[in-house]
Amino acid sequence: MDKVRLAIVGCGNISQLNAPGYLQHPKCEVVALCDTVRGKAEHRARQWGITPAIYTDYEQVLNDPAVDAVELLTPTFLHVDQILAALQAGKHVSCQKPMCATVEEADRIIAAAARAGATFRITENFLYYPPIVKAKELLDAGIIGEPSLVRLHTTRVEDIAEPAIERDPEAVVWRRDAALNPGGLLYDDGVHKYAVALYWIGEIERIMSMVNRSDAFMMEAPSAAIWSFKGRNCLGVLDYAASPNLVMRGRYVPVDEFFEIHGSHGVMWVTRCSGEMYDLPPVMVFKGAETQSYQVPMDWRLSFDGAAADFIDSLLAGRQPRLDAPTSKTILQIALAIYEAARTERPVRPDDVR
Ligand SMILES: NC(=O)c1ccc[n+]([C@@H]2O[C@H](COP(=O)([O-])OP(=O)(O)OC[C@H]3O[C@@H](n4cnc5c(N)ncnc54)[C@H](O)[C@@H]3O)[C@@H](O)[C@H]2O)c1
Numbered sequence: 191m192d193k194v195r196l197a198i199v200g201c202g203n204i205s206q207l208n209a210p211g212y213l214q215h216p217k218c219e220v221v222a223l224c225d226t227v228r229g230k231a232e233h234r235a236r237q238w239g240i241t242p243a244i245y246t247d248y249e250q251v252l253n254d255p256a257v258d259a260v261e262l263l264t265p266t267f268l269h270v271d272q273i274l275a276a277l278q279a280g281k282h283v284s285c286q287k288p289m290c291a292t293v294e295e296a297d298r299i300i301a302a303a304a305r306a307g308a309t310f311r312i313t314e315n316f317l318y319y320p321p322i323v324k325a326k327e328l329l330d331a332g333i334i335g336e337p338s339l340v341r342l343h344t345t346r347v348e349d350i351a352e353p354a355i356e357r358d359p360e361a362v363v364w365r366r367d368a369a370l371n372p373g374g375l376l377y378d379d380g381v382h383k384y385a386v387a388l389y390w391i392g393e394i395e396r397i398m399s400m401v402n403r404s405d406a407f408m409m410e411a412p413s414a415a416i417w418s419f420k421g422r423n424c425l426g427v428l429d430y431a432a433s434p435n436l437v438m439r440g441r442y443v444p445v446d447e448f449f450e451i452h453g454s455h456g457v458m459w460v461t462r463c464s465g466e467m468y469d470l471p472p473v474m475v476f477k478g479a480e481t482q483s484y485q486v487p488m489d490w491r492l493s494f495d496g497a498a499a500d501f502i503d504s505l506l507a508g509r510q511p512r513l514d515a516p517t518s519k520t521i522l523q524i525a526l527a528i529y530e531a532a533r534t535e536r537p538v539r540p541d542d543v544r
Contacts, residue, residue: 191258194282194502197222197242197251199272200263201234204286206355207442207491208263208313211498213238218502224251248272252279259505261313262286266378267370270295277306284501284511286313288381289518291372293526293544296519303515311501311511312518316382317389318496320486321460321472325451326390328484333475334453337391341427341450342383345467346375346411347438354441375410375430376401377525379445383428384524385513390451393420394524396539401532409434415528428528440465442490464490 196212198205201223212218220238223231224245231244245251251260252275259282262272270290276283289312290296303310316322329337364370365378373380387394399415411432418425438446446465451458456477461470471483504511513521523540531538 191506192217194218194505195221195256195258196261196502197224197245197254197257197259198234198261198263199224199248199251200265201225201227201230202263203355203358203361205234205263206237207315207494208261208286208498209234209238210491211495212261212502213240214495215499215502217506218498221256222251222254224248248275252276252281258282259284259309259501261501265364265370267291267364270299273299273310274302277302277308277310280306280308282309282505284311284313287385287518287521288312288377288525289515289522291370293519293523296515296522300515300519309505309510310515311504312513312515313497313501314382314385314513315493315497316386316463317493317512318500319463319490319493320496321462321484321488322386322389322449322493324473324484324486325449325458325460328458328473328475329390329451329453333456334451334458334477335455337422337424337451337453339425339427339450339452340387340391341429342386343448343450344375344379344383344428344430345436345438345446345448345465346379346409346430346432347436347444347446347465348434349437350440350442350444350465351437352439352441372526373401373410373529374403376413376415376428376528380428380430380525380528381521383447384521386449387417387419387426387428388517388520391419391424391426392422393520394418394426394540395420396537397524397527397531398537399528399531401529413532415531417524438465438467439469440467462488463493 225231262285411430446467447463449460473484527538527540
């Protein structure tokens with residue numbers, strides 16, 4: 191294979207950030223768009239200036255021999271069946287997070303991916319965001335010494351100041367359906383933060399939490415979790431706050447992040463990801479009298495471009511792109527452990543969540 195012929199399945203909100211990385215990749219051709227609402231697929235084809243096959247039935251994508259790989263950007267509750275069907279049809283699969291809703295579904299995906307002659311990955315764009323990658327580089331170089339505490343803070347708002355993409359309100363409807371999702375924000379968005387914790391520090395051992403499951407199901411804020419990392423003298427602290435009347439500076443999604451890592455020799459901040467709330471350099475390191483800032487590229491879309499490039503480049507090189515199925519299951523177990531710890535008011539080990 192010297193080029194990947196890709197079908198994008200689900201032409202809703204996130205496709206606007208997800209697709210450009212594929213459209214600009216010289217070794218990728220977007221040959222098909224699929225959405226149950228034909229008009230959405232046609233709208234994206236016009237926006238992106240392409241003339242792909244347009245499908246309204248996923249089966250048509252899987253039966254199309256011109257499609258090598260699928261990028262699944264559909265509502266999360268559809269992921270498990272769509273992943274299994276694509277692997278069965280011999281298509282390479284990249285699927286947006288979260289992978290699925292239950293550990294049993296995750297196990298079925300792991301087994302199918304291990305059996306398949308095709309590649310499977312979950313798209314985790316945070317792992318390609320240049321400030322997060324820079325922080326990892328600096329951590330590994332020992333710039334702040336041995337990490338002892340990582341704080342992953344998220345602010346959720348209703349509105350952003352300069353929206354650069356369309357926001358279809360339908361995307362909230364399926365997310366708010368408690369019958370279709372094991373949780374709200376700490377599941378749907380939290381998986382990004384658990385992936386960053388694994389990437390920066392390592393596996394999580396034990397979690398305690400308080401989760402606010404208010405009427406605004408998606409909000410789940412204020413909520414907080416605290417955990418220990420396996421084999422490290424290091425804690426993770428996750429917190430979500432809502433500021434519904436704050437119109438946040440940002441262009442893409444109504445969320446803002448601020449991450450802080452304390453180490454034996456200094457402190458590091460990543461001051462932005464999805465939003466642009468804090469008017470600060472994206473990466474800052476504090477070491478006694480010295481403050482160092484790193485002006486790496488910081489447009490949030492770059493995280494999606496990086497994820498797209500990893501999928502295409504990995505397929506062409508015959509290697510496994512991030513995240514593989516077992517890692518995605520671990521991340522799901524962390525989310526589920528947070529809910530269980532809050533419900534039982536006891537510490538929970540993600541490994542024990544079944
Ligand atoms: N990485 C991120 O930062 C990020 C951000 C937002 C969403 N996501 C993930 O992306 C996925 C989609 O989220 P969204 O916000 O774009 O949702 P959305 O509701 O805006 O888009 C989903 C699209 O899928 C279409 N669809 C529904 N059923 C279908 C089917 N059977 N076949 C084909 N198309 C179908 C819908 O018509 C819609 O256009 C979710 O899994 C979500 O968790 C990731």
